[in-house]
Amino acid sequence: MQNFEETRKLLDNSNIYYVIAVDMNSNYSYLNKRYSTIFEPMHGSLIGKHYSVTMHQDDLEICNAVSTQAFTYPEKIFPAIIRKFDGKGGYVITQWEYKAMWDENGQPEGVFCIGHDITQHMQTSTELKQAKASLSKTKVTLEQMAYMQSHVIRKPLANIMGLTLLLDSMEVDPGLVNMVKMINDSAKDLDQVIKDMAGKL
Structure with missing residues (x-):
């Protein structure tokens, strides 16, 4: 959890990176300013909502697999590429790194992720x-x-x-x-x- 707090403080107002946290019920528990600014106008307030509301449903399997890896190997960070709704009937392509969060008692608390938009680098x-x-x-x-x-x-x-x-x-x-x-x-x-x-x- 300490690593997440330090990352949150560093990137809370980032103009480049998305930072989110998802709890053990797969609901958003934290969004940095950039993620909130980009995706809440499309989906309303996201805190407490299932993380899948912002993304292409075909990418859910990737999220589940990468999250499982994060809890299996808590010392490591795992990458994923996810398509997010752009509010215009299409998608933006985002790249993420996942890391499991644990509470002070060593119990799993959720996953925090750092991502950014790579759409401009993909040949569409x-x-x-x-x-x-x-x-x-x-x-x-x-x-x-x-x-x-x-x-x-x-x-x-x-x-x-x-x-x-x-x-x-x-x-x-x-x-x-x-x-x-x-x-x-x-x-x-x-x-x-x-x-x-x-x-x-």
Whole structure:
């Protein structure tokens, strides 16, 4: 609990990091100013509400798995990538680190988490569409487009998709499962851009 108090004092008014605490009933027990400012306008007062109200339901399994790890190995910190509602029908992508909290009697008290928004660092479908629009305006010959498709883009894309399939078949840290899925989804979006380019040929 002492570690949480020190972190809370340090980051309570952070303009970059989210800091939250969740009790043993999976309800919010603390929010720093940034988390409250971003997510309470969408969901109302969050203290006392189940933590899942702010997030994509498919990511609940990740939260549960990472929380279990935090209590199993209390000396360690565990990562997770979680999608949060953006209030516009979409999601922001956030990266978190989880640590279990214990009371003065050594009993589990909850989990505290530090996170930040990584949406701007992820290649989204919107960015891919913009890239496609930009490519369509670029004056290149058919031969150049064919070369780009078969050598410049197709080969590394096939490698990325193959690696995500390999990772999907392995036992990886639960916090990385969602990241592997997002990489695979982005690769599929890029594959669609390539197919659209091929259609122009």
